[in-house]
Amino acid sequence: MNPSSGPPDAAIHETLGDPRLQTAIYSATQRLIDHRKNAVSTDALPAYQDLRTLANRIKRHTIEHLDYYLELVETQVTARGGKVVFCEDANEVADFVLNLAKEKGERLIVKSKSMTTEEVHLNDRLESHQLEAVETDLGEYLLQLAHQRPYHIVAPALHMTRYDVADVLTKNLGVEREVEPEKQTKIARATLREKFLEAGIGITGANFVVAGSGAVVVVENEGNARLSSSAPRIHVAVAGIEKLIPSAKDLAVFLKLLGRSATGQPLTVYTSFLSGPRRENEPDGPEEFYLVLLDGGRTKLLADPAKRESLFCIRCGACLNHCPVYRKIGGHNYPWVYSGPIGAIITPQFHGIAKDPWLPFASSLCGACAEVCPVKIDIPKVLLKLRAEVTHSGAKGPGERRAFRLWAAVMARPKLFSLFGAIAAHFAPRPKSGAWIRKLSWPTNLAPLAAWLSQRDLPPPAPLSFRSQWKSRKAAR
Amino acid sequence: MSARENILGRIRTALGRMPGEGIAPRPNFELQIPSVPDRTALFCERFEALAGKAHLAADASAALETVKAIRNGRTAVAADHPLLAETGILNLEGVEHSFPDAAARRQACARCDIGISSATYSLADTGTMVMFAKPGEPRLVSLLPPIHVALIPASSILAGLEDLLARVADPAAYSSSMVFITGPSRTADIEQILIRGVHGPGEVHAVVLTYR
Ligand code: SF4
Numbered sequence: 081m082n083p084s085s086g087p088p089d090a091a092i093h094e095t096l097g098d099p100r101l102q103t104a105i106y107s108a109t110q111r112l113i114d115h116r117k118n119a120v121s122t123d124a125l126p127a128y129q130d131l132r133t134l135a136n137r138i139k140r141h142t143i144e145h146l147d148y149y150l151e152l153v154e155t156q157v158t159a160r161g162g163k164v165v166f167c168e169d170a171n172e173v174a175d176f177v178l179n180l181a182k183e184k185g186e187r188l189i190v191k192s193k194s195m196t197t198e199e200v201h202l203n204d205r206l207e208s209h210q211l212e213a214v215e216t217d218l219g220e221y222l223l224q225l226a227h228q229r230p231y232h233i234v235a236p237a238l239h240m241t242r243y244d245v246a247d248v249l250t251k252n253l254g255v256e257r258e259v260e261p262e263k264q265t266k267i268a269r270a271t272l273r274e275k276f277l278e279a280g281i282g283i284t285g286a287n288f289v290v291a292g293s294g295a296v297v298v299v300e301n302e303g304n305a306r307l308s309s310s311a312p313r314i315h316v317a318v319a320g321i322e323k324l325i326p327s328a329k330d331l332a333v334f335l336k337l338l339g340r341s342a343t344g345q346p347l348t349v350y351t352s353f354l355s356g357p358r359r360e361n362e363p364d365g366p367e368e369f370y371l372v373l374l375d376g377g378r379t380k381l382l383a384d385p386a387k388r389e390s391l392f393c394i395r396c397g398a399c400l401n402h403c404p405v406y407r408k409i410g411g412h413n414y415p416w417v418y419s420g421p422i423g424a425i426i427t428p429q430f431h432g433i434a435k436d437p438w439l440p441f442a443s444s445l446c447g448a449c450a451e452v453c454p455v456k457i458d459i460p461k462v463l464l465k466l467r468a469e470v471t472h473s474g475a476k477g478p479g480e481r482r483a484f485r486l487w488a489a490v491m492a493r494p495k496l497f498s499l500f501g502a503i504a505a506h507f508a509p510r511p512k513s514g515a516w517i518r519k520l521s522w523p524t525n526l527a528p529l530a531a532w533l534s535q536r537d538l539p540p541p542a543p544l545s546f547r548s549q550w551k552s553r554k555a556a557r
Numbered sequence: 558m559s560a561r562e563n564i565l566g567r568i569r570t571a572l573g574r575m576p577g578e579g580i581a582p583r584p585n586f587e588l589q590i591p592s593v594p595d596r597t598a599l600f601c602e603r604f605e606a607l608a609g610k611a612h613l614a615a616d617a618s619a620a621l622e623t624v625k626a627i628r629n630g631r632t633a634v635a636a637d638h639p640l641l642a643e644t645g646i647l648n649l650e651g652v653e654h655s656f657p658d659a660a661a662r663r664q665a666c667a668r669c670d671i672g673i674s675s676a677t678y679s680l681a682d683t684g685t686m687v688m689f690a691k692p693g694e695p696r697l698v699s700l701l702p703p704i705h706v707a708l709i710p711a712s713s714i715l716a717g718l719e720d721l722l723a724r725v726a727d728p729a730a731y732s733s734s735m736v737f738i739t740g741p742s743r744t745a746d747i748e749q750i751l752i753r754g755v756h757g758p759g760e761v762h763a764v765v766l767t768y769r
Pocket of ligand 1: 396
């Protein structure tokens with residue numbers, strides 16, 4: 081993590097200068113873009129826009145009555161023989177799992193992919209107590225072995241090549257070097273299969289928590305979440321408190337959007353709807369069920385109606401794929417487990433704006449994220465709100481603030497604007513042969529201007545301003 | 558104060574709500590059930606598009622022959638479901654079933670090549686099988702063996718997800734586990750290359766019983 085409050089410039093430049101990585105990010109996100117586009121086309125899903133509107137309304141309703149639905153899910157889970165555990169922060173989640181393992185005498189824990197447990201750094205905590213916690217999603221497993229965090233919400237190991245994978249498997253499992261993804265997958269399957277059958281506790285995330293049913297819904301393609309929730313004796317589902325939806329019927333909206341927005345699948349391979357431990361007459365399944373509900377900074381977003389929308393997110397990853405910033409700098413240059421546009425809005429809100437004040441500025445505000453978001457979160461609006469907060473908190477320095485105040489004053493006064501425009505058009509120095517202004521030796525070398533231009537460039541002002549061209553053309557007619 | 562009280566307290570303060578306060582009317586919507594003239598045909602088409610293998614069986618003996626051909630002498634474990642008894646599958650030599658306890662079944666599921674089960678419903682428009690855990694329907698038979706074979710009565714094929722949710726308003730009322738299976742287990746985690754059979758079965762067969 082970056083202790084200073086600025087972006088990790090050196091690491092970003094390293095990513096930008098790595099052609100292999102650039103191609104990997106670009107082609108993986110492009111593939112996801114194409115798949116989504118086909119899956120939500122008018123032919124494939126005529127009701128797409130209506131579903132988005134409905135999804136937004138259902139999430140809004142749930143978040144606006146969150147206390148009610150949390151109490152409802154607690155009642156329902158308890159009635160089905162499960163237990164609900166509320167946790168204030170990441171540490172409390174880790175404490176709960178540790179104590180549970182100790183109390184039940186379990187040493188081996190299998191985990192299926194869960195962004196929420198990534199927030200918690202659960203694995204580190206468990207390992208420091210001699211418990212073994214194994215990630216079982218193929219990508220997450222590789223990352224665990226390589227000690228890295230996910231690069232993308234739905235494609236966690238997007239940045240690794242088959243050769244990286246070969247290195248990781250050989251180093252950690254002592255197997256012979258294997259570079260065929262098909263065979264690499266078989267190696268992982270065999271290793272993890274033993275873990276599934278031995279583990280006493282299985283931890284999953286939850287894509288949705290269905291309040292009225294007291295159930296968690298987990299979607300996946302590999303089958304590791306099914307195994308984690310049905311093979312071990314104890315199933316623990318960890319979810320953020322915002323994951324609630326009122327009832328099973330609402331899945332007709334959310335399941336239709338989630339798979340399509342994430343990978344272009346109408347339904348993922350497995351969708352599990354799990355409500356409590358196995359019942360008396362059922363042949364198999366876990367004997368104990370716990371639903372862990374994590375705040376972890378989420379309640380801080382509730383007071384402000386615009387920011388509250390950040391909690392509607394269903395973690396489909398579409399905004400990452402479509403973000404021109406994510407597609408260049410990749411996932412690991414964001415300071416926390418959530419990257420891309422959604423990371424840029426929730427990280428500073430969950431952790432407080434003072435920690436990573438540069439994040440809301442890591443966006444071109446092009447609006448692509450809001451356009452593809454299946455629950456219609458107005459991400460650019462939240463980014464602007466957060467930018468305003470950073471500015472008001474004084475983090476931006478008096479010089480920059482004064483410069484922008486001057487800019488605003490000029491922009492709001494047409495006469496002043498055209499005067500400055502004319503001056504710029506006449507007197508501005510111009511670099512040679514179509515180059516942009518960063519190529520100039522003056523005045524761009526002045527410290528504040530140079531700093532601002534270090535990440536930006538502009539074409540030089542035209543010799544004749546638009547306004548004067550307009551005037552002379554009108555006169556000529 | 559406990560985490561629970563703190564969290565609920567912060568939520569209520571932020572939203573201006575009182576403990577025990579009710580809710581505004583929920584956003585309501587109609588479940589639009591897709592019109593599917595031939596559900597069996599659409600199910601088979603979508604299921605195969607996902608690399609599943611669909612078979613039609615016009616009577617019990619055809620179903621039995623299909624399962625025998627898929628099995629081709631390999632080891633198999635079966636759910637104790639009436640449909641499997643009725644088709645004679647449970648009487649096949651070497652098909653393991655009726656275990657004394659869950660542990661024995663689990664071992665068989667971990668050992669065998671093929672798991673044979675039924676499915677409570679199927680969804681035509683996505684090529685999905687819907688499995689409820691209930692007596693005669695264990696979870697692991699469709700999960701641990703590398704090949705999964707499901708017997709599906711044609712009459713249990715629904716148009717789609719909306720159809721299912723209209724019939725089963727609360728799945729939790731029937732079972733602790735409802736699972737949708739849409740094709741073979743897969744991953745694209747290494748270089749976006751599609752690989753089947755990661756943790757779940759890499760080969761999935763649907764034997765559609767057109768006479769039921
Ligand atoms: S913000 Fe929207 S587009 Fe981005 S991950 Fe969340 S739901 Fe998907």
